[in-house]
Each structure stands twice: as C-alpha cells, then as structure tokens.
Amino acid sequence: MANLLWLQGGACSGNTMSFLNAEEPSACDLVTDFGINVLWQPSLGLELGDNVKSILEKCISGEIQLDIFVFEGTVINAPDGTGEWNRFCGEPMKNWVKKLCDAAQYVVAIGDCATWGGIPATAPNPSDSEGLQFLKRAKGGALGENFVSKSGLPVINIPGCPAHPDWVTQILVAVASGRGGDLTLDEFQRPKTFFSSFTQTGCTRNMHFAYKVSTTAFGQRKGCLFYDLGCRGPMTHSPCNRILWNRQSSKTRAGMPCLGCTEPEFPFFDLAPGTVFKTQTVMGVPKDLPTGVDKKGYMKLTAAAKNASPAWAEEDIFVV
Amino acid sequence: MSTDTQEEDQGGGVSFEDRYGVTPAEADHDTLLRMIEDMFTEGLKTQLEPFPETDREFSKLLDDLRELDVNDLRQKLIISGWKLSPHGEDEMRCQECMYFLVHKRWCDLPELDLPAEPEWWCRLWRI
Structure with a gap:
C-alpha cells in the first residue's frame, strides 16, 4: 500500500482531467491493482474543509506515511512573496507544498505549471508563479535547486499541457511498487523512458x-x-x-x-x-x-x- | 484594388481575357506560366526588397496578398517580389523553397498559388 496525496496550486485542473482518462493503467487500476491509496485529490476526495486540513497535518507530522505527493499547477508567490493569492486550508498553498514535499518519499510534479511554471509563469507572470524545482529553464523553483525527497530523488517532473495520462499513471506505479530507484531522469528531471x-x-x-x-x-x-x-x-x-x-x-x-x-x-x-x-x-x-x-x-x-x-x-x- | 475580373489589366491596357482567352483564375498551368513570363518579358518590375526578415514582416506581405482580387496577377507578382532567376549571393531559388512542389512545378503558398520554375525566386522564399 502506498499513500498518495494530490494537491493543486495555480492550475486549470487539466492534468486531473487527463489523469482520469488514463488507460494503461487507469486511475482505478492504481487503486485496485497497484495498491495506491489516494488520501485526497481535489476532484476525487470526499473530505471537505477541516477534514482535508487534518489529512495534510497528519501527513506532515508522520502520523500518516506520505509515500507520494503529487502537485499540479504552479506555486503562486504573489503578492510580494507571501503566496496569499492561493490560500488552501487556512494558509498559503506554498507553505503546504513545502511541508508536504519535506514529508514525502517521492514528489511528482504533473504538467508544465508544476514542473516549470507553464502558462501562468509567462511574462509578465502576474501571480509570481514558479514550478516546484524550475522556473522555465532555471533550476531552483519553489523548493530550491538542491531539494531531494526522502527517497533521495529530486522532484520527478512529468511535463505537458496536459501531461499524457499514461505517463502519469505509469510513473506512479513505478514509485508505488518500489521501482522509483530505477527511474533515470534527464537534465530537467523528466523520466528518460518518456522524454528521450x-x-x-x-x-x-x-x-x-x-x-x-x-x-x-x-x-x-x-x-x-x-x-x-x-x-x-x-x-x-x-x-x-x-x-x-x-x-x-x-x-x-x-x-x-x-x-x-x-x-x-x-x-x-x-x-x-x-x-x-x-x-x-x-x-x-x-x-x-x-x-x-x-x-x-x-x-x-x-x-x-x-x-x-x-x-x-x-x-x-x-x-x- | 480592382474587383471586376473582366476588366483586369495584365499591364499594357489589354485584359488577360482578351489576350489569353481566360482570366488568371481560370487559366491552366501552362497559360498561367505564359502570362507570368510575358509580363516579365514586357518589362514588369517587382518589389524585390526588402526581404521580410521577421515573421511579422512576412505576415504583412501575406495580408497584402490576401486583399488582392483573384485575377490581379500583376500585383501578386509585384508584392511578392517575383523574379525569374535565382536571387542573392546564396543563389536562393524556388527549387529549395519549402512552398515549391518540385513535381507539380507549383508554388503551394496559398496566397500565391501559382506555377513556378525551379530557377525562379520571390521574397516569400523560405527553406
């Protein structure tokens, strides 16, 4: 069993829509065949309000083991670096992202926005958006250049606008089934199996x-x-x-x-x-x-x- | 711009229809080719410069071409900077242009859509 938590920042939900169309394997296969327990997902989660916040806090404290943290959308820093333009469960989303990434075994960025800022980060970038570990080509992003999750891997970037659903589910299966160490990433931290x-x-x-x-x-x-x-x-x-x-x-x-x-x-x-x-x-x-x-x-x-x-x-x- | 295809002048005060029996829009490949060659033989000067260095300049030329009447062959050749020989130090010519269909001997750029020869050139040349 691998616990998966999926959050959205500055996003259009396009990657969630794409994910739900996955076929090989499908989103349902992740649960029934590959032992992934979806703790919460914006379009699938049943919990609301404080109950969602409780899940996030338990993941951060370690009460719930967070195996895979999936992030979709940009990390919004506006205004003035506070991130207040994108609040979630009582505080700026950027704060949740930082704490959850530190707690997770694997961090997976889905879509261009989460990987390197995508359309929201296009000049003049009014929401001061960035990806988890890149802003366009520049390494760094919200988590910093040297971030690695507990597994030792940096953020696994699955770009696309949206990302193809099967790229997403196949990578999730790989990390959920303990084969995350087999992944080789390119200079932009994209799995080489798809992006060579x-x-x-x-x-x-x-x-x-x-x-x-x-x-x-x-x-x-x-x-x-x-x-x-x-x-x-x-x-x-x-x-x-x-x-x-x-x-x-x-x-x-x-x-x-x-x-x-x-x-x-x-x-x-x-x-x-x-x-x-x-x-x-x-x-x-x-x-x-x-x-x-x-x-x-x-x-x-x-x-x-x-x-x-x-x-x-x-x-x-x-x-x- | 003229909109009356019957009165379209091919340069010397004579309409295409009077001279060739058809308008440029009705003409077949060989007749169109002859119309073009005849205009150059009779001294047609086209606008070879400036070469559109950027896509915005390129698009402007396309916009100008789109406004032309379908039978205004003369202006089409003038605006596009049509030339019956290679151009410049690099000897640019239709043969290498991506719009040129080598077997059909045809310029496939929708705004031109004309017969062409491999050794010709125009300033909408792209490789």
Missing part, C-alpha cells in the same frame, strides 16, 4: 518532413507541419507519437502542430502575436532547427531532399 525521443518520433508526417513538403494550411493531410505552421515536433522531447492520445492519435497526426508543451520554454515566444502556429524564421531560415541540425546542414539537406523528392510526396496519400 522526440514528438516527431513516430509522426505519420515524417515522410513529408524528409522530402521537405510543407503543409501550408490547416486541414491538409499532406505535408509536414514544421516548415510553415510552427510545429515543434523535431525539437520537443515527448512520446506523443509513440504513446498515442486516447490510444488513437496525436496532435501532429490530426494536423495540429506540436506546441512544444513538454519543454521548459512553453509557451514559446511568450505568446506574442504572430508566433503561434507560424514557424519563426530569420531571412527565410527557421529560427529553431531540428535538434542537432545546424543551419548549413539544414540547407544542404533541404536541397538534397527536394532533388530526391518523389511525386507522391506532393499528394494526399491518406485516401479513405
């Missing part, structure tokens, strides 16, 4: 990427979304095209450019007008090139690919 490959890995439009044929308008099934519509699939670490959404599809498969939501900079370019759904270029060359490719190589690759491109690459081959 790219969103582009497994994308059905890869042939069009290879032959440099662009999707030039929404709704087209031919072409790659990287060249014109701002897709960040080649630069974004996620398994969105390996572990499909709703077991069916992904953004890029459905014709929606990847927005890079598992990377610390999301939302990119601070959502300035003209930067969403448009590939940013400098003198006609994409500002952000596929990871590991330099400008010279990119231009050579394009010339070669265009020369080698077959006629079918210009057609809609997804005939129903």
